[in-house]
Amino acid sequence: MIHARGLTKKYGSRTAVDGIDFTVEPGRVTGFLGPNGAGKSTTMRMIVGLDRPTEGSVTVGGHPYRAHRAPLREVGVLLDAKAVHSGRTAYKHLLAMGATHGIGKARVHEVIGLTGLDSVAGKRVKGFSLGMGQRLGIASALLGDPATLILDEPVNGLDPEGVRWVRTLVRGLAAEGRTVLLSSHLMSEMAQTADQLIVLGRGRILENAPIEDVISRTNGTTVRVRTPDLARLAALLAGDGIAVSRQPDGSAQVSAVTPERIGETAAAAGLPLHELTVVSGSLEDAYMTLTADEVEYRTAAPRKETAR
Numbered sequence: 001m002i003h004a005r006g007l008t009k010k011y012g013s014r015t016a017v018d019g020i021d022f023t024v025e026p027g028r029v030t031g032f033l034g035p036n037g038a039g040k041s042t043t044m045r046m047i048v049g050l051d052r053p054t055e056g057s058v059t060v061g062g063h064p065y066r067a068h069r070a071p072l073r074e075v076g077v078l079l080d081a082k083a084v085h086s087g088r089t090a091y092k093h094l095l096a097m098g099a100t101h102g103i104g105k106a107r108v109h110e111v112i113g114l115t116g117l118d119s120v121a122g123k124r125v126k127g128f129s130l131g132m133g134q135r136l137g138i139a140s141a142l143l144g145d146p147a148t149l150i151l152d153e154p155v156n157g158l159d160p161e162g163v164r165w166v167r168t169l170v171r172g173l174a175a176e177g178r179t180v181l182l183s184s185h186l187m188s189e190m191a192q193t194a195d196q197l198i199v200l201g202r203g204r205i206l207e208n209a210p211i212e213d214v215i216s217r218t219n220g221t222t223v224r225v226r227t228p229d230l231a232r233l234a235a236l237l238a239g240d241g242i243a244v245s246r247q248p249d250g251s252a253q254v255s256a257v258t259p260e261r262i263g264e265t266a267a268a269a270g271l272p273l274h275e276l277t278v279v280s281g282s283l284e285d286a287y288m289t290l291t292a293d294e295v296e297y298r299t300a301a302p303r304k305e306t307a308r
């Protein structure tokens, strides 16, 4: 469990994190989203004691990170996968880390196996690809078998197999009852991995809710319906003041109405329905809407080509 109260970080006159309150609960994956510069890394750094809050506080497992006597066993962290002594082998790196906490060879071999590093464990880290470096960073985070994991962009640089592996791994860790805080800019990946979302913009929390709620609240929901007699269904719904929008593919979109209402109206009239689907758009759509005014660096819209 991670608990932040009034957490604030100022760099000179710049407020990177602006008095945020949040709790990251065990047993689920919490996605941490926000545009570049929103304050995600700064928040994660404060959670693990690498940055001192200007105001407010944050605890992991009930205590500030620095108060834990064996922090690797409490919190596993992947913040910068490149922050490894590059002349060491992966095995030696993990062994050295483990030695600070009385973690021995057996666990080192275990995390090497868990992260698929067996074939490169004896190689020096400086020869590692981005993906291998990420796997080593994840192995380091898992080393102390911690109750809480904080992973900043763990899928960065991984190939599709690696991305799927991280998804399965973090879902498994949450299912074991661990607290998982995960940042990523890949919305499609986040949509498949997270249960809860915390969305930051310019150091403030824009949303902190279950992922389905964030998507439906931001995008609104419509119901897609198919029936062989759309004209009749549209007339019945119009009688109740509900507008139906016909789509080119033969379906219809109905806004501001529940699927139950449409289903019951159709059933009462003996109308067969071939589809009744709630459509709430993508996480990417919701994210774009939520952060539209929060983006620090924005590219200009492409100029229209003019005919010569």
Ligand SMILES: Nc1ncnc2c1ncn2[C@@H]1O[C@H](COP(=O)(O)OP(=O)(O)OP(=O)(O)O)[C@@H](O)[C@H]1O
Pocket: 011, 014, 015, 016, 034, 035, 036, 037, 038, 039, 040, 041, 042, 043
């Ligand atoms: N050491 C520092 N000194 C001065 N400003 C900093 C420092 N670290 C971060 N900042 C500023 O704080 C703000 C938040 O940065 P942070 O790296 O936490 O954002 P982020 O959400 O992690 O972004 P990204 O998605 O690009 O990683 C930014 O405006 C950044 O320039």
